[in-house]
Amino acid sequence: MPDPFVLGVVPGVTPDRWVRVWRERMPDVPLAVVPVDDVTAALTGGVTMVFARLPIDGDGLHVIPLWEETPVVVAAKDHPVKLFEAVTEADLAAEELYPGWDEAVLDIVAAGHGIARMPQSVFRATGRRDVVARPITDAAPTRIGLVWSRDAGGPLVDEFIGVVRGRTANSSRGAPPEPPAAAPERPPRPSRPRPERSAKKRPRRR
Known part of the structure; x- marks a missing residue:
């Protein structure tokens, strides 16, 4: 059995819906959810990605802002x-x-x-x-984001990002977009001979 994909969550975050989708799509890769207080320490200690409160202090991290909290x-x-x-x-x-x-x-x-x-x-x-x-109606909201180390990329990380963003199982994250179909060329219109205009002299004013 492969190593589990370890997902950290800060207090108040409930990742149940994403865990459920992951287990449906990736039944061969177990997903473990662990509570996290120190996000940076967690990411250097075996946790792959974290649902964290922003902003996060730390270099070398990828951050996807998600939702705000009241x-x-x-x-x-x-x-x-x-x-x-x-x-x-x-x-x-x-x-x-x-x-x-x-x-x-x-x-x-x-x-x-x-x-x-x-x-x-x-x-x-x-x-x-x-x-x-x-x-508190006029207080600034907090925001939850998905955070992971720049050194922790890979297909499993990409897959979980797709789960959180709502991509379907059949969508391909890395596939280039198909080029648009070219518009059919129109045949050139046959040129029509223009009727010759007879030169008319304007009457002179007297």
Whole structure:
């Protein structure tokens, strides 16, 4: 059996649909999904490609930007943000912000000591019911991209890029486009003799 294609994912990313397509198209190449915190370290430690949050610091990497994530504020269930469908940066200016989005931070927030910010997908992945989340309408979104090393190219990498981009199994990534069909040439029109114009003298003015 060949070595597995190792796909890394940062917190909040669920690659199930692409994994399913891969396993249908490439049943002989196992695909392993592993959680990733340090993208650069993962790519030098056996991970082939990573769904990562951009931007990524590091030279020698290929990056394909994919989708944006909505930022949310997370607070205790009895926090005033619960009364709103969404908030703005100005609404949160006086709040105590705890950086990060690990379980320890969420425990502090759930106890009523400040707020946290994170991508909406990360919050949903936590499954926490002791806190609430609301979108921040004027905050810059985060973006997920597909990242891999420039030294890790090959047919399997190309195949996974095709899976993510929605190419069909029968499409050929490297095939040159077919030249357009040449338009049929029209036969030259037969020239018609032009009638001779009789020279007429204009009457002189008197």
